[in-house]
Amino acid sequence: MRQLLFWGLLIWCGVSSAAFDERTRADIAERAGELARTHTLLVAVEGETVIERGYRDYRTDETVNIKSLSKTWIATLVGAAIDRGVIESVDQPVTELLADRVPANVDPRVREITVGQLLSMQSGLERTSGGNYGAWVASDNWVADALRRPFVGEPGGRMLYSTGNSHLLSAALTQTTGRSTLALMRDWLGEPLGIDIPPWTRDPQGIYFGGNEMGLAPTALLAFAEMIRRGGRVDGEQVITEDWIEASWQHRTNSVYTGHAYGYGWFTTELAGVTAHYGRGYGGQLLFVVPDKDLSVVITSDPTPPSSGSYFQQQAAIVEKIIRAI
Structure with a gap:
């Protein structure tokens, strides 16, 4: 009975235990670090940063070229x-x-x-x-x-x-x-x-x-992603109107490389059955906002050539794993 009450409380609070489970977080962080170019990974769920990792001596608070x-x-x-x-x-x-x-x-x-x-x-x-x-x-x-x-x-x-x-x-x-x-x-x-x-x-x-x-620092990218996820608001201040964010995400054309929808500076795709909006830079600089999961993800990577066009797919698989864990 206590166990049922515990799980019921988590559901009532709107919090997924998997997203906060140490083993799940460690596994996701390890998989991200195994990608050849990864420098940092930051993940926020419902406004809480649940993963913040630097790899290969890179820090999440140092300025990086976001291409x-x-x-x-x-x-x-x-x-x-x-x-x-x-x-x-x-x-x-x-x-x-x-x-x-x-x-x-x-x-x-x-x-x-x-x-x-x-x-x-x-x-x-x-x-x-x-x-x-x-x-x-x-x-x-x-x-x-x-x-x-x-x-x-x-x-x-x-x-x-x-x-x-x-x-x-x-x-x-x-x-x-x-x-x-x-x-x-x-x-x-x-x-x-x-x-x-x-x-x-x-x-x-x-x-x-x-x-x-x-x-920009990866932590700054996460702050930006979270502002967008919250409908343009930060601490009660409307930084960008929600109407503009919706207009930015509206499908207007398609990428010739991935086929993903493109709006005003944002690509849109589906990962693990939910809509994900993202910005992307050469070499693996990524910012994802997944409104249905109250999720923001930032990945920074080696910005120097060469970089395989398929590398994005490997990164997207990490984001998909995060979505499934929530």
Whole structure:
């Protein structure tokens, strides 16, 4: 009878014993550490950090390069700008925000590209990622170079994953507010989350790189994930509106690599029978939010090449194991 009462109390409290079982946590942490590139693993369930591990002499509180996971942060910053009326809406043409940063000799269709199309990687412009990345970052003006790229699709059409899209958004925020993306990030996200946001790479015009090379501690990533999981709230303060989070998770296109749905800076898939939203960076930088399980997961990894495209599947299997344990 006592045992039945004990299990009933756990269910009533909404807490899964498996998620807090030491053996289960140790097994998950060990499996994550067995992956070749893992640096840290953090897991929070119902707001409580139940796993916090560093591997290969890496700590959870030291700054790491989160690579393209920074696109999720830039997208959230755009949401904060819309919340504040700095950007009218996702339907606003980005050229209105970039003003005189737009070169005179661009394709007229550039004027049709909206903020939302940049967020969802549907600008139609030739990618500045992949094989085009090196030449783009070697150019003397990243904004102008991205806008001068030829159209290989229509605005609003298929997904063309491109870091240039995110960088245009960083430039738009800087141009419109007169403040650096770093200052905005610290003010609108860092301060309410209580996290440190160090300076990161800037382009030749001094615009902070929108979509790559951003440095954050894994603990800061977890704080961000938990804010998103709580509907944009931190200690009663609404940092990002719940409407924006829902809009970010809405299926707008699909990744050509995984087939997973993509919204505004977030991928969405199904793991262990539940919906999981995630941001992802090169080499295995991952942030998962699983609302149905009140779960947030952060994994950081070796950000240097080479990195197998299949590595994500190994990491996703760890997250799936965590979901099943709850």
